[in-house]
Structures are given as C-alpha cells and as structure tokens.
Amino acid sequence: MRIFIVKRLLLGILVLFGVITVTFVLVRIIPSDPAAQWVGPRATVAQIEAARMELGLNDSVFVQYADFISDLMRGDLGKSIRTHQPVMKELKTFLPATLELVWISTFFGVFIGLYLGVLSAQRKDQWVDHLCRFFSVATVSIPSFWVGLLLQSVFYGHFDILPLGERLSMNVKLFNEIPDITGMLLFDSLITGNTVVFFDALKHLILPGFVMALFPIGLVARMTRSALLEILNEDYIVAARSYGLPERIIMWSYALKNSLGPTATVVTLAIGFTLVNTFLVESIFSWPGIGNYIASAIVSLDYPAIMGVTIFSAVSYVFLNLVADLVIALDPRVRI
C-alpha cells in the first residue's frame, strides 16, 4: 500500500513535469509580446526592450526553461504580466473561492447522483427510472453556461430571491468582518460563528453550486445505474435475497460496494471536469475564483498565470486519480 502510493506520487511528478514542459513550449509558440504587455500600451521601444531584458525573454528558450524550473522548485511561479503580482500570491487569493465551489458541488453531485442511480436501478424501466435517465442525459448534454443564465433570469430576474453573482452581498461585505482562515467562506464563517456571513455566502453559493453539480449528478447517476444493474443479476445477490436479507441492505451495501470501482473512476473524472467547468460558471456568476482568473489571463496571454493554473489543475488531476485508485482498492480482490 505505502509502496503503491510512493510509486504513484513519483509517477505523478513525472506527469507534472511533462505537463509543465508542454505548456511552457505552447505558450511560447503563440505569437505575442509579453514585454509589451508588461510595460503597458503607451511604452517606448526602449522601455519594451528593458522589460524584455528584465523578464529574461532575450535568453534562449532552454535558459528560460531552466530558469522557470529552478524558480518553480522554490515555489516561485513568476510575476503576472497583467497585474505585476506574484502568481503564487494570486493563486492563493483565488483558489479558495473555487475550491469551495468545487467541493460543495461535487459533494452534492456525488451523493445525489448515487441516490438517483440506485433509485433508477431499483425501479428499472418504471417511470422513475425513465425520468432519472432523461435527467442524467440532460445534465450531461446541456451546456452549464446556458443553465446558469436560465437560473439567473428565473431566480434573480423574475423572483428576485437569489443573488446574481459574487460571493457576498455588498452590505454584508461593508458591515461585517469577513473571517479569513482558509479562504472558504462557508467554513470560516461557520467556525467563527458568524451567521450573517454564513447565510449570505450560502445564498450566493446555491446557483453556481447547483449548476456545477449537474454534470457530476448526471454522470454518477448513469454510471451507478448501469454498474448496479449488472451486479443485481449476480448469483450472490439472488443468494442474499434467498437468505432473507432485506432489499435495503442488498441494494445499499451488497450491491453498491461492488459497484464502487467504476463509480469512483467517474467521480474523479467529474471533479476534473468541474475544475474546468469553473471557467464558464465563474464568469457567469462573477465568482472571484481561479476560473475567472485564468479566463482573463488567457485573453491577455499572461503566461506565468496560465502556467500557474495549469500546474494547479495537473496536480489536482494526479491527486484525484490516486484517490480513485485507493477507493478501488477497497475491493479486497484488488491488491496494491
């Protein structure tokens, strides 16, 4: 087990290395002039040249790459060309908002998805099943920005019961002390007992969280349903029934544990997708997170920022895959 984890971590570092190299090369192939961006629109030729020296853009690509890697080892991702702030510092500011959104939507996505999957396997070919299947196909195929806009127009535009976007209302921001421990507002306000901030943050989280949860719900529900249907035909399920075990235990314990493998793989894929999905959802809901951050970084070809976010996503994917493998190893037949 321990050897497996160490092996996978080493492999993960290799993957990261590859991702960094490819992104590094790609960013440099795209025709642009970061030095000109760095000094602003009204800079003289001499200023641009000076900036180019400062950013090390005159060195060969290999020297730049070596510099980048050695900076990275020290935890330095360079300075954002757009804002002139260290990328690491900016990531730390924007990341918690995104993580809050991703965790909450995945958590609900997975549990609602599992429940729907079990429900539809239990009532195969009945109307509940058809409804669940329709729902899961819909959630996977309808683009999230469309759902986001629709929900905004209904709940903000028509009923005016939920906020349009951002993490907190203006008056809450002005008149309350906003706790900052982990940066995740719900958690921070909960442990400091700040109910005003907590409920306001919760209200702001509902719509973007729901939009982001749709994809995992659909994916997990479909996967769980098909895995369960296959398992429910197994001899040990018939045997369990014939020993008088109630359907509840058979479904939620005997069958579900056997279907965990495919479901776990899909869940990690879904979290990965959710991370990418923040890109759209955060833009629509003006959520000050990593998706919004990289959207503006890409538009202005802010390559240190792009690299920073890429490395973060790659690290998350490697980590999530490791978690999936560990979940699959709950099956005693899998030896790791």
Add this chain to the structure above:
Amino acid sequence: MENYFEIKNLQVNYRTYEGEKSVLNIERIVLEKGKTFGLVGESGAGKSILAQTILGVLPRPPGVIKGGSIFFNGEDLLLKSEKNMRKIRGKKIAMIFQDPMSTLNPVFTVGTQIVRVIRQNQGVNKKEAIKRAIEKIELVKIPDAEGIMDAYPHELSGGQRQRIIIAMALSCDAELLIADEPTRNLDVTIQAGILKLLSKLQKELHVTVLFIANNLGLVSATCDNLAMLHDGKIIEMGTTNEVLYNPQHPYTRAFIEAMPKDREHDCHLKRIFANSNPKEQFSGCQNVSLCLEKEDKCNLSVPVLKLYSGTHYVACHMA
C-alpha cells in the same frame, strides 16, 4: 394427514419474443419431513426454476407463475406477500446454490456475510451472532473457524466456499434445505466430502432436503425419494429404489443407461432425448420423435402422471 411440503399443479411460463412458453408444469411433488427428496433432470429441464419459484426469488419478468400452489406447513407460499416471504426465506427454507464461486459476495468477508444473515434471521446482537457463526463454520468442518471469519471469498478454495454456503444456509436453523446441484462445480473428491457432510447434517439436524442434481449417482447415494424432471414435467416419481431399479419411463431408462459404466465395452455415450424446444406446440407426448417405444396413441395426447405401483408414478402411455 396434511403433507409437510407439497407442490400442486404448478405452472410457470417464460416470456419470450414469440410469446409465453411453458417451462414448468408440475402435477404433484410431496416432500416428507426429515427425508431427502431428489429431483433429477438434464440441464434445462427446469430444476433451478423450480427452486427459485419455491423461494419466491424467480426473476419476474421473464418468469410468470401461471397457477398452482406450493404448500409449506399448510400455507401456500405463492399467495404470500414479499414481506411475508422474507420471513420464510432463510428462516424456514434456505438454499444452497450450485456455484460456490459466485454465490458469496466478493467484497465482504465470509464472517460479515454469515453474521448478517444470522442477525437478520435470529435477531441477536453482533457478539452473539459472531459466536453462532463460528459454531456453524465448525459444524461444516472447516478448520480454524475464527480465522476463516476474516477471509474474503476469493481467498478460499471451492470446497471451502461451498461449506461456507452450507454454513450460511444452516445458520438460520431452516427446516427445509434446497440444495441446487451443490456439487456441480467441485471436483470429485470434494464432491464426496460435501455430500457426506450434507447427509450427516441432515441426519443430525433433522432437516428436510430437496436435492437437485443431474447426476443419478449422487442422488442414489443420498435420496429417499426421487422424481425425474424432463421438459418441466415430472415423468417418473417414487422411492429411489423404485425409480432406479424398476424404471418405467423410456426417458428414465435412457437416462440410467447413459451413465458411463464399463469403459472398455461402453465407450459410446447413449443418446437420450433432448429437452424439446419450448417454442413448438404439439398435442402428443413431448418425447415422441425420439422415443423408441412409441405407439400411435403417443401422438394423440399428453400422458399424465399416474400410479404404477406402490408409491411409483409414471407419465407414459406405455407403462
């Protein structure tokens, strides 16, 4: 006197793309308390369907129970609700399945599975259930019962798994055991061990056993009474001696002759009638095309089970 266990006019159909076809049509089976009843037939004769119908775990669809009744202690099992059937399954009637490789849940330890069955059926706490589980494992003669409790099914051999399944079936103190080809996937030496264990347990615990097999050798060694099942119908029934030593139905005779005996003189397997295609509808005896002893009347009507002598019943126009 009321019979302990009796099947009357049971009819089970299967839904196919060409409509419903009869797969089981049993006029009468009676099990005596404390005895072993053998049900013999080829693959596809309907043996497992019968077992699943008795326990109420027949997948429906495609199965459809058309009519008849299964009396157990005077109550008709087919009229019981799913909730009441669950009180019978495990507690009163338990089943030993044919494939020990796939009957245990692969992701739980053997102990967890037996303990759960015991807690469900006996309503005792966990500690007591563990104690009883260990007793049952010792009863089926597996050494190191406590160690086995923590083993996963894939860590056990086929014979050990089948013993665990027997322990599980016994762990609810059921009075009727349905053994559906319990030795089918085991090799011969382990078969012998399992059979010995089953008949020993049957004598010690006074359970009634419905023993389903496709091997006459196994049945003759363990069963008091015997029924031959062919094409979903009982074609001959009686005590083991009556059926095996005085077979009246041509199919039974062919079945007995098909047993490999002396390898030097008998190296060709005898041909026996296959199960007919359930899609074909025919007014006469199902076996008429392959039977060597047929007469004109065999084409006209389906033979019914009738008394031949003593307790010996045969369904053949010629008997």
